[in-house]
Amino acid sequence: MMSAKKWLIVAGLGAALGLVTVGVVLVVIWRFVSQGGRPVDYSLPVYTFEQTDSTHPGYRRTTITSGTTVYVQAYEEYALRLANPDPTNAVGRTAFGGGKICAIPGQPPTDYLAVDCGSEMPAYEVFRNSQRPPFDWRTVKFQTLEVAANNSGVSSNSASGTIGLTTHKRTTDPAVIEDVLRTLREGTPTTLPSLVPVTTSNLDGVHLISDQLPGLIFSPAVYRDPAGPVYLAESLAVEFTNRTTRIHARWIVASPLFTKWVQTP
Secondary structure (H helix, E strand, O other), X not given: OOOHHHHHHHHHHHHHHHHHHHHHHHHHHHHXXXXXXXXXXXXXXXXXXXXXXXXXXXXXXXXXEEOOEEEEEOHHHOOEEEOOOOOOOEEEEEOOOOOEEEEOOOOOOOOEEEEEOOOOOOOEEXXXXXXXXXXXXXXXXXXXXXXXXXXXXXXXOOOOOOOOOOEEEEEOOHHHHHHHHHHHHHOOOOOOOOOOOOOOOOEEEEEEEOOOOOOEEEXXXXXXXXXXXXXXXXXXXXXXXXXXXXXXXXXXXOOHHHHHHHHOO
């Protein structure tokens, strides 16, 4: 029979081991939980943010840096969107807030990364390795064009939308696709007679999808004026200052072909 003293010793050891186990579990949980409640692996490389004014008025140039590795989101990347808006393969984290930095399915992480730039909710933006040339949509052959309506997913950087339930128009017609590209490539920027707030359904994203761009979508903006005209812009920046919203874009009048297509139910 074990004496009462020995029982107390065994019970004490058991309690101590239990506390150690609980402590280990808490450490593991804390390791994977950020201040904002989003799961974060704190063993991932840390990237710091820096933002400066772009040479394009109204736009910003944002970089994330880890050691000597630098990724950038500049004017050329504003219109790039993720085919999957909720990536899961984390390869890094932001220094502030523990936001995830993820690989983009179909893209080498040495070329592009998806960076969570959201505050309360995740909002991923596309960043390019600074050693890689800026994205040039003029060199890409697109097979599909979609228009995402209802102003879905407009962010602080550009007009965007999510491929899915919000998509109301889709075509694989090469004539319509080339018409949009030609307008963006050769059209003359103009001043809009009026522009309603970005919260309305008149400001949408045009999604151009290509086999050459797996995991990414080129998403210029389209503005449908209530008076009838339709305008296109290579990219769009939304600036929030003093409770007001300013839109920065080089708007071009769309051709009759695209105007008819986008206005036809």
